[in-house]
Amino acid sequence: MRILSPEARAYRTEAGWLALxxxxxxxxxxxxxxxxxxxxxxxxxxxxxxxxQDNPLKQLQDSLTDVLWEDDRQVLPRVMDFAVDKHQPRVEIELEVMGEGDSGGRADKRDRNRDARAERRA
Structure with missing residues (x-):
């Protein structure tokens, strides 16, 4: 069992509400x-x-579990890039669902959720 700091709990709560x-x-x-x-x-x-990036990525993934997917074992996270934005710090997410028959990192069967984008302020 992990004990979260008040900041981490607040982040999870906010990210979960924004995702919902x-x-x-x-x-x-x-x-x-x-x-x-x-x-x-x-x-x-x-x-x-x-x-x-590992800790914030795990926090984000845990925050979105039960809101955008059932189990975080389903998620294949990819950090695409990072940068500084002093005026609008944030995390941007793009989601793509791979169907049951997909394999090898290819998403041949894409459902209607492909390229859905969610944005959350950091």
Missing amino acids: KWRRETGWEIPSRRSKVIMRVWFYWPDKRRRD
Whole structure:
């Protein structure tokens, strides 16, 4: 069991609510447990401080579990890039669902959720 800091708990709560709002607005359907979800992530940090992307990525993935997918084992996270944006720090996400028969990292069967984009302020 992990003990989260107050900041981490607040992040998870906010990210979860934003994802739920986005899901309702876009009609995103939670994929079956047999499907995989490719989650492409772009981080826009508030400053040039050195950061490890692993912890924020895991926090984000945990925050979106039960909101956008059933189990975080379904998720194939990809950090695409990171940059500094002092005026609008944020995390941008692009999701793509791979159907049950897809393999080898290819998404031949894409459902209607392909290229859905969610944005969250960091």
